[in-house]
Amino acid sequence: MRHCMAAIRQSLMASVVLMVVPFWSGAAHAQQAAGQGALNRSPAVGADGQAQADEIVVTAQKREQRLMDVPISISAYSQEALDKRGIKDISDVAAATPGLNFGSTGVYNRVTIRGISTGARGGSQGVGSSTTAIYVDDIPIQARPIGGGAGVYTSATPKIFDLERVEVLRGPQGTLFGGGALGGAVRFITPEPNLKEFTGYARAEMSDTSGGGISNEAGVAVGGPIVEDKLGFRVSGWHRRDGGYIDHLSLIPGGVRQRNADKADSYVGRAALTFKPSESIRITPSIYAQDVHSYDLGTFSALDSDADDGKFLVTTPLLSPVRDKFFIPSLRMQADFSGVTATSITTYFHRNHQTDTDYTFVLPLSLSGSLPTSLDQYQITHIDTRQRNFTQELRLSASEPSARLQWTIGGFYNRAKTTGFQTIESPRIGDYIPGVVLLPGGLSYRATAPVTNTELAGYANFEYRFFDTLSVIAGVRVSRLKEDFHIITEGPLGGGFVEINGKQRETAVTPKFGINFKPDPDNLFYVSAAKGFRPGGVNKALPTISSACAAATAALGASNLGDYQSDSLWSYEVGSKNSLMGGRLNLSFSAYHIKWKNIQSSVRVPQCLGAFVANFGDAKSDGFDLAVDARLTKNLLAGLSVGYTRAVYTNDNISGGRIYTHSGDQIADIPPWNIVASLQYNFELTENVQGYGRIENRYQSRNKGNLTLLDPTNANFDPAVRRNESVNQLNLRAGVLYGGLDLSVFVNNVLNDHPLLNVYFSRITADYGASTIRPRTLGVSATYRW
Structure with missing residues (x-):
């Protein structure tokens, strides 16, 4: 059956390609024949002097x-385009965008552009700081590492409602957007x-x-003038309930037994006010708020589930909920003179x-090799x-x-x-470590890690047009x-009381030409x-859960790991943007070569169920997007x-007699190919009612290259x-479209594909489960604009 489905998919993809390619060739020939007829054509402009909807402004x-007009590889989506494609969050954006990859384990997520990732599982749980900058308007919201693991340093990602557009900028954007944009940036732009x-x-x-x-x-969302041309507002509110599809059925009596346990609620609200006291001054205070509550991890047990049959199970005794909420007050002031x-x-x-x-299976399996037998042995x-970030630009x-x-x-x-x-929290850990002394509250481990990062930067970017057709760009940022940091770990699993204090200072220069x-x-x-470039960070001490763990950390000199340094890369790109046949055919192409040095990489210590970060290895990333x-x-x-x-390593890296990278190994399990093909047919039902039908196929290939975690000679080898x-x-x-109303029915994942992603064949932690895309979903949607 799976072979039949694969054949159907390939034929669908081939059909779209065969329809587009001949037309492309014909369009190019027609453009040559047209001569200079379209050379002076200006962009479509409305009566108010602003570009019309089909002229995307970024x-x-x-x-x-x-x-x-922007010499950068960019994918940009208006809110209307996002609605037409059913895009609700950054995972949907990644599925529809070449070069962009999103991985999640329920707790951790990673956004990766052009393969610049140090997350071994396709970017889902990465190493060091994020390699992709996340922005709401001009506000950076990505997270930094916290003590090498004392907190969750996954970045916040806005849900998609009432946006002017989403921009995906491929390639390093350090000159204008700073150290978080090593591989690129994703920007969520709100309407003024x-x-x-x-x-509305x-x-x-x-x-x-x-x-x-x-x-x-x-x-x-609704907005408009309070005093025409002087004072205006916009407010919005949105709620979404994502129904779950993973059943939580505990292996231990008395544990959780709940269907569709991974449901989630999302709330988004925004309010903005613009004051224009004169023609040259605009003042816009605003606040954006988001609250996402996932009732259980969106991962499942790869061993206990039957993905082919669409049955996904979690077998730990307890739920693993995640709550992520943030708000962003901001003040934007602009003056023209x-x-x-x-x-x-x-x-x-x-x-x-x-x-x-839920760690109930972690410690018993690690310390005794057996599963607990009762719920009171929970961990x-x-x-x-x-995060508390203040930014001024x-x-x-x-x-x-x-x-x-x-x-x-x-x-x-x-x-x-x-x-x-x-x-x-592990009140019965004494069943596995006799004589252990717990902290108050039955705690076997406690860590507190306050980390303060400051950045002071100046930047400049210039574009000079020598002729009407030729210009040069030069820019630089100095940061x-x-x-x-002040990190404290306590408890028997932390090896007793450990305190790390320190400071890190560096200056980064990121030019562009x-x-x-x-x-x-x-x-x-x-x-x-x-x-x-990507800023460095600090490690915390690894948990020493056994004598083997203590011996392993001592052998690596890992008892007090200290900090790790920044890494950097150079990206070289060539590209074009072309509008042919009077706008009937639009092309965008870029090819790139990236050289990455001193990579922040993971050093696993299996005996401790943990890892620390060190700088080693060089890599390159080559590719294109069309x-x-x-x-x-x-x-x-x-x-x-x-x-x-x-994206592969370019050198062998050996430290302490252990091999960490081979030349030619993949940096991470990133899909080499990302292909999205679509057809849309518009037709008229009546004089005032139009209809449309749309088919879209999103494909990401399997990475068949050498992965470090699958190489038995590698120090980070993990047979699971x-x-x-x-x-x-x-x-x-x-x-159908009627006035501002768009009423549609949709089926997502028509073929009910269930790929296994981020798989570890073990019950050790929730991260060692598996994830997949949402099964076949049938629905109805309505949007209205006025």
Whole structure:
């Protein structure tokens, strides 16, 4: 049956490709024949002087530009496009975007661009700081490591409702976006209040997942002038319940037995006010808030489940809930004067991330090799992570689009205090370690890790147009970074009382250079070189749960690991953006070569069920991404995006007689190929009612290269690891449009594909389960815009 499904998928993909490729060739020939007819065509502009909906405007260079004019590989999605494709969160964005990968174990997640990842399981639980910057407007919200594991350093990811657009910037963006953008950046851009007219947006949806529960959502956004041209507002609120599809059936009597236990509730709210006292000044205070509560991990036991039959089970005795909530108050002030725009952005990011993970099987298996027999032998770890980030940015930029010199200079300050709290509650650990002395409350482990990071940076970016068709770009960012940490671990699993204090200081310089050739408004060719870096961090002491663990840490000199340093890379890219046949065919292409040095890497200590971070290994990432949008006929639209990445180590790394990397090993289990193909047919039902049908297939290939965790000669070898399977998701949607109403029915994952992802064949921790994409889901959705 699986072979039949694979054949169907391949034929579907081939059909779309065969339809697009001949048209592409014909379009290129027709463009040559057209001569100079389209060379002076300007972008579509409405009566208010703003670009129309089909002319996407982005701010990837911290100034408004047509997507067509930006010499960066970017995928940009408007809210309407996100709705049409059923994209609700960053995992959906990653599935639809070449070069972008998202991995999750329920507690940890990692966002990876162009293979720049140090997460062994496809980026789901990475090493060191995040390699991808996450922004809400101009506000960085990604997390930093906390004591090497005393807290959860997974980054917050906004849900998608009432956004102006989502931008995915591929390649290092260190010059304008700082140290978190080693591989790229994902930006969630919110709409500003309208000062001229009232507008609104509403969305509601209900769906049913095969073998799972009902999902539903409802939200509304509205805004407009309070005083026309002077004062306006926009407010929004949204809730979504994701029905679960993983059953929690405890192996121990008295434990949890609950169907669809992995359900989740998400709440998002935003309020913004814009005051325009004069034509040249705009002041916008706003607040964004999000609260996501997952009642159990979205992972399951690979041993006890039957993925082919769509049955997913968790067998631990306790639930492992996750709660992630944050709010972001901000103040944006902008003033225009004498050809210059001055912008000030002041923000505060307040986040609490809490998780309880069932450790009931961890210690018994590690210490005695047997499972507990009663619920009172439970073990559970509580992790509470708190982020308190203050950010101030000031920048000046040229405001005359026709000027030969376009420039942006700015200063950036960030103070991020992150505190991780972790405890392991194990009142019956004495059954496995006779004579052990617990901390109050039956705790076998307790860690507190306050870490304060500060960054003071200045940056400048210039683009000078020598001729009407040729320009050069040069930019640089100089960052001074400081980290202060004070880490305390206690309890028998921490080897008693251990205290680590320290400071880390470094200065990073990230330049960028580029040459752009733009023969006409519809074609852009560019080459660029850019540097990215990732700040270093600090390790905490490893838990010493046995004499073997203590011996292993002593042999590695790992009792007090201290800090690890930053790593950096250079990316070299060539690309083009082309609009042909009067806009009927749009192409975007880029190819890149990345050289990565001094990589923050994981050193596993199996005897301690843990790892620490060290700098070793060099790597390279080579690949390309291609996006094609074509209007095949008046009513038939086709889309194709292809991303290819090959990210491998370039040297053998041996330390202490142990091999950690071989030249040619994959950096992580990242899918080499990402292919998304779509067809949409629009038709008229009546004079006022239009209909449409859409088919979209999202494919991620299996990584068949050498993985370090699967190499028996590697020090990090783990025989329990299984390679990620390929992912194929076929989605269908059909709907009608009447005025501002879009009413549609959809089927996601039509073929009910259940690939096993992030698999560890063990019951040791929840991270050693498996995950998959949501099974076949049938639903109805309605959006309304006015």
